[in-house]
Amino acid sequence: MMNYKYLLFATLILTSCRGVQYLARQAAPGATYAETIDTKSKPITFQTKKIYHTPFGVSATNQFDGARLCDFIAINDSTYRIVSTPENEPINPSPWYAFKIWSDIPREVTLVFDYGDFAHRYFPKTSSDGHHWMAIDSAQIDSIDGKTTARFFLTKDTTWIVAQELYTEAELRSWMNALQAAHPQTVDYGIAGKTKLGRDLYYMDLGEKKAKHKDLIILLSRQHPPEVTGQFALKAFIDGLFDSPALAEAFFKRHNVLVFPMMNPDGVALGHWRHNVGGIDLNRDWAVYNQPETRVITDFINHYTYKNRNRVVLGLDFHSTWSDVYYTNLSDSASVIPNFTKQWIDSIKSGLEGYQPRVAPSALRQPVSKNWFYVHFKAVGITYEIGDDTPRDFIDKKGRWTAKKMMEILME
The missing domain is CATH 3.40.630.10 (Zn peptidases)
Incomplete structure (x- = not known):
């Protein structure tokens, strides 16, 4: 000591x-510690801050503090892939996501959460204003073959979807x-x-x-x-x-x-x-x-x-x-x-x-x-x-x- x-x-x-x-x-x-850990800085990948538009009138964005949305991909007119990748690896399995999403017409969509080799962890919460949050109904979410999907009803008004409250x-x-x-x-x-x-x-x-x-x-x-x-x-x-x-x-x-x-x-x-x-x-x-x-x-x-x-x-x-x-x-x-x-x-x-x-x-x-x-x-x-x-x-x-x-x- x-x-x-x-x-x-x-x-x-x-x-x-x-x-x-x-x-x-x-x-x-x-x-003073039995185990030494290298904490010198390592490169990280920054997500690109942008609005993602799709041909089907559904859009999403990560342009706010706390957001993580590394890609937003239309699979078809009712199914969209949410991609969140870590800042670097190796890393603790805590896949964070937070984004805003909207549609030009009212519709139900299925979101597929994609974290690469990592499993889904955080139960989705939604908000209409970014301040008041509610966990989605468990009936809206499914996990099949290690992939998690969730259903949401979208309108032209913004819906915030996050891993945890911002x-x-x-x-x-x-x-x-x-x-x-x-x-x-x-x-x-x-x-x-x-x-x-x-x-x-x-x-x-x-x-x-x-x-x-x-x-x-x-x-x-x-x-x-x-x-x-x-x-x-x-x-x-x-x-x-x-x-x-x-x-x-x-x-x-x-x-x-x-x-x-x-x-x-x-x-x-x-x-x-x-x-x-x-x-x-x-x-x-x-x-x-x-x-x-x-x-x-x-x-x-x-x-x-x-x-x-x-x-x-x-x-x-x-x-x-x-x-x-x-x-x-x-x-x-x-x-x-x-x-x-x-x-x-x-x-x-x-x-x-x-x-x-x-x-x-x-x-x-x-x-x-x-x-x-x-x-x-x-x-x-x-x-x-x-x-x-x-x-x-x-x-x-x-x-x-x-x-x-x-x-x-x-x-x-």
Whole structure:
């Protein structure tokens, strides 16, 4: 394990000599993980943004943030192929699609979803305005010989068809503005840095304005663009921090919460399946920080904690997968808050009737965020995974409840 005191000393020297150079850049590449992963940038394929017209009067487009439609092919006047290919390979099987479609006359069409060698994953949702979403009826969708088809009724009005509800930078800013307006003394947000394409990497600082000597909780989300349910869980968790005014007031006297709510906005905007514009899974880049997104955020965290003399106690990284699960480390007995994980998981069950949390511990082998929290700060690190199809009202209920129980345990 690296010497943290040495890193602080190195930071002071570098700051005085050539401007701010934060702690994360001083980490020895791969030195603290058993498994090394190459996170140098790799080529990606950009989809062509366009309107696709067919001879039969049915058209589709990917000209909006979050879209992915790599080709749109008329098979006949009632059947159309939706092609979505990944930004590069190898890649996690999370085939994302999002497009707008319309017809010059009312008609029912069959859409054939084509992901090459990958299988269909996300149940289609539709919208007439890009903001209010509804899952299609299960009777509309079929899967035969590994190919998925779905039937839709089209008119001249636009129908949005997506893998998951769209939640882009615009929705994020709207939510942050509303949260800040509701809690102006406790919620602040700003820009930590820029992505590879120059998009803003936002941070949120929750707590009293004076953060010095506070215990710090760090929350991350959206390293992987399709993982919208993880984003919803993060939102609910943060909303839950304010559900009990008395508890919130007491909690924020002793704690601050630092949030990076959308770590991969380039990938989100471009409709990527998994990676950033560097063609890398950001949640494998927590050792050498080859990608600007992980470099900016680790720099920001380390500068913040050094400046404010914080003790990082907990890091939660919100993701999506097939079903709800908490990925934990094998033990947190040597962490700065020993046995928090078991206390927290056990307490979650008490307020969610019929819910049995699934926990999957793993060793500190890979350079992923949950391991980084422990390696760098001796903090508890947990990956908070939400299922693709977990009911949205339950995501909200669980997110708020898990926040409340975290606060209560940390206040003991």
